[in-house]
Amino acid sequence: MIVEGTVLRGPELDPIRGRVVVEDGAIAAVEEADVYSDDIVVPAFVNAHTHLGDSIAKEAGAGLSLDELVAPPDGLKHRLLRQASREETVAAMRRTLRLMGETGTAACIEFREGGVEGVEYMREAVADLPIEPVILGRETEAAMHASAGFGASGARDGDFGRLRNATRDAGKLFGIHAGERDPHDINPALDLDPDFLVHMVHPEPLHYERLADHDIPVVVCPRSNLVTGVGVPPIRELAERTTVALGTDNAMLNSPSMFREMEFAAKLADVPASEALKMATVNGAEIAGLNCGVVEPGRDARLLVLDGDSDNLAGARDVVRAVVRRAGAADVKNVVL
Structure with missing residues (x-):
């Protein structure tokens, strides 16, 4: 060809x-x-942060706060996921994955709720589709072992030290949400020596130093952060210190379009076009350990x-x-x- x-x-x-x-x-x-x-x-694009199970409830929860929308265990998305059947969830995820592939996304890093069963849902949804999901299990060590690693909700939600050690021992990927609502969970997240952080809307000077010193990548999701009212990440400042990639985050709140995410990020941060395109391709592939991008x-x-x-x-x-x-x-x- x-x-x-x-x-x-x-x-x-x-x-x-x-x-x-x-x-x-x-x-x-x-x-x-x-x-x-x-x-x-x-x-082709690499979408470095997704929650595709939320495809069952697109545009639900208008006017709710971030905690009301997504905080475990009783945020709206978690209640809706518990109520949905396996067939409904898999079918909705498959449609989103199909759209992603048709619009140029080769791979995604999926934080997959639902333990081992949730990982199985994702594998069923992507069967026979050309897009490659890097699935990070959540909630249990068993989900980590059944997937490519562990995607932690955030240091404010619990102590992830044991799961971090188990993920490292297994030679798998560990990512964690940090700095989405405020800066208070960033240092505890950095203390875990994660493979990457997600969001980082509210970093402070010390956090910038730690990112640079330890070369910890960050995945930013600016459209999602804007929708949930938490602010927008300082993309330019983060990119000056470490590798930055782009993700579309919650399918309930945003389309999985990397075109839209990339355009929004580039105009928001006024970074060079080549840098913004790297965030949507090269950098996401590097974080995920993929041979594409x-x-x-x-x-x-x-x-x-x-x-x-x-x-x-x-x-x-x-x-x-x-x-x-x-x-x-x-x-x-x-x-x-």
């Missing part, structure tokens, strides 16, 4: 005119060449092909900026997963 056009090559997403050669599901070559295609070839030989062929001659993108003077701030689902010409 050969894909031609303007290729955003390598970890720096340098635009070149040329082609990508795909063999046996991997990128065999990226070649500079005179080509006639207007297509734009981008690494970059268009270069040896990487998995997970590609998003945009129509550079669409009414939306035609005439763009800066291709990377146009992809980040302008492109959307209507511009998708092909997804190679």
